[in-house]
Amino acid sequence: MDSRVLVDDLSFVKMIDSKEIESKIAEMAVEINSVYFGEKIEIIIVLKGAFIFAADLIRHLNFEHNIHFIQFSSYQGTSSSGIITEKFPLELDVRDKKILIIEDIVDTGNTLNYFIDKLNTDNPRSVDIAALLFKTEAYTHTFPVRFSAFEIENKFVIGYGLDIDEKARNLKHIYQLEK
């Protein structure tokens, strides 16, 4: 019944069921908890797409942490405009801090590459990434995506926080553009 959705005349087919997302996030959290056991971590959530993923992931985490938000913009419709702008800047002194960035999807990696370079100029102790989705074929950088829930093919996806022109963030499952 919910195996296909139509948004702006584009057809999307169900790719990852909400139950699978839920169990993978629980698994991922076990790994993240073991890495950061006893540490204090500054968690930076990348808006808007990661808000649902972050809310679910964070409820499994059991180390000390603070939450921060940042927003970039480079996507319009189903393709990147290529220009990264900071719409909602980070208000955190990252010097000597251990950082965990929570991102919805790493595609080319351009957005995080820009952000990590910027963070590194202020000498954080470490920077790790937890991404829900990782498009390994589209990825053009070398920074490690330490924690990723799903590696997916290079097709546009929506749902579970990810949008198409601000629509479809509310879908429970993740859907892939059908073409």
Ligand code: 5GP
């Ligand atoms: P990158 O800079 O890695 O190419 O893209 C990062 C950002 O672009 C993501 O945080 C996300 O907002 C957006 N993005 C990349 N691929 C997709 C996709 O398949 N679907 C949606 N909805 N957004 C995407």
